[in-house]
Amino acid sequence: MNNTIEQRVMDTFHHLHNNAEISWKEVQTTSYIEGILKESGCTVRTFDDCTGVVGDFGNFNAGLPVVAVRADIDALWQEVNGEFQANHSCGHDAHMSMVLGLLWRLEQEKDLAEKVAVRFIFQPAEEKGSGALKMVEKNVVDDVDYLFGVHLRPVQEAEMGHATPVIVHGATRMYSGVIRGEDAHGARPHLNHNAIEIGAQIVNMLKQIHIDPLVPHSAKMTAFQAGGESTNIIPGNASFSLDIRAQTNEEMERLDTKVNNIMDALKDLYDVDIAINLIGEIAAAKLNDDAIDMVRGAIVDTLGEEGLDEPLITPGGDDFHYYTIKKPSLKATMLGIGCDLKPGLHHPNMTFDEKALQNGTDILYKAVKNVYSL
Structure with a gap:
């Protein structure tokens, strides 16, 4: 991966981690991402009545399949070292950083802009279970064919250097x-x-x-x-x-x-x-074999066969699955990234191996290219 992009992903992660905002109040986070999307040549949409931002990159007028990539942007409100604060203990700061890394990878290959149609959905309020429904209400997936999400996984579910092509949430x-x-x-x-x-x-x-x-x-x-x-x-x-x-x-x-x-x-x-x-x-996950295959191939290309894990069944939940419930024709899956995450998701002092940000960025990049057979 280009060192400049790798460093930008890392710098972005640290900025977002240090400036966490809770559900429906992600005002500065929205503004920060909006600026990055515009700088990268995206057509950008924000909303009058809620946080969140959407950016379109590529050629949306050529009849190409539309691929959307969703990152959740809100933090939890929890006690950290004796003080309540907004805290990214669920990894949403990492998700945003990896998805922006994908954008920078696509932007770097100048000829790709005419061959892809990629929508970046930075969604608010996942922790409230209501942000995805709001984005559906805003019609952000009406013309989308494929939808990819990404989530860090605790060490008990996936090792560093491993990834799963689908998280089967409850x-x-x-x-x-x-x-x-x-x-x-x-x-x-x-x-x-x-x-x-x-x-x-x-x-x-x-x-x-x-x-x-x-x-x-x-x-x-x-x-x-x-x-x-x-x-x-x-x-x-x-x-x-x-x-x-x-x-x-x-x-x-x-x-x-x-x-x-x-x-x-x-x-x-x-x-x-x-x-x-x-x-x-x-809602519980609805699975799509076509989308899973796209991500499975991207994992093997990035981490090798030894890094490919089986579908992950987990009791955790994510409002990502409302996109497919509201639009059943959507081909969607969520990538799970092994990253040595300890002690666990939602722990106030959660940590993970930040080198996994590069793995997630690379897998998403190759998954998008797989859709277009590039």
Whole structure:
């Protein structure tokens, strides 16, 4: 790889890593990428009502297949070394950098501009599970034939120097919840129902859900707040969050029904108001052999046969798959990059081998060229 491009990718990664922004607030990230796209000769589109930016490179008037490459741009809000901040612990800074590296590779070969039609989608709010749907609403894939995504993989799933041509994500739903009751004096526990005990009941009942054991699934509470500074008050109110996952969309429906049934049962048992509100969801992956083959060949060309991993089935989720759900004819797959990522995705101190950025850039470049048989 050209050393200048390699350095630009690395510099871009460090800039994005140090200037992380959370979902729907990626204002500076959008502006930064917009500038790069324009400098590289792309036709650029931004949006009045949301963050995110799209750039078109190549010849869109010659009837060529349109290849889109998507990078997610938002960071997580989490505690890092005792302080809450926006943090790219899911690798979106790396994804943006690799996709920009692809653009620079294409731009470097001057004759390619007439032979390809590549759309770069820098999508907001993947962590909210809603950014892809917004981009669909903005018609960014209406004329797209192939769609490639990319995601770093933890060391438990892929080793450095390896890659998988498809990440088979599961479905995810995220709920916020409230328990509404009345407070009582600590000496009179018979006068109310302790919201903390109700929360414990929810946790215990979630553990007792049984659906098909051959399909990976989970349901768990991920946040709970109740009570205050006064230790002699039994709290009647609480707020909480739920994260539920299943490997298939069909099993997600069964799991979701059981979770809602638990809330209804406890609401009747304790005679309090328990309500959950869906705040985000992600669909399970829909696979396309044609797109997978394009990326499989690119991995072998880049890393050799020994670097090619089998399709990766993972309980993680990504809203990338809404593109194919909303446009079933789309030929899409997500490349998984092995990069010695530790301790894991979403860990506040996640690190990975930055040399993998070059591997990802090269694989994406060759996958795009494979579509056009170049």
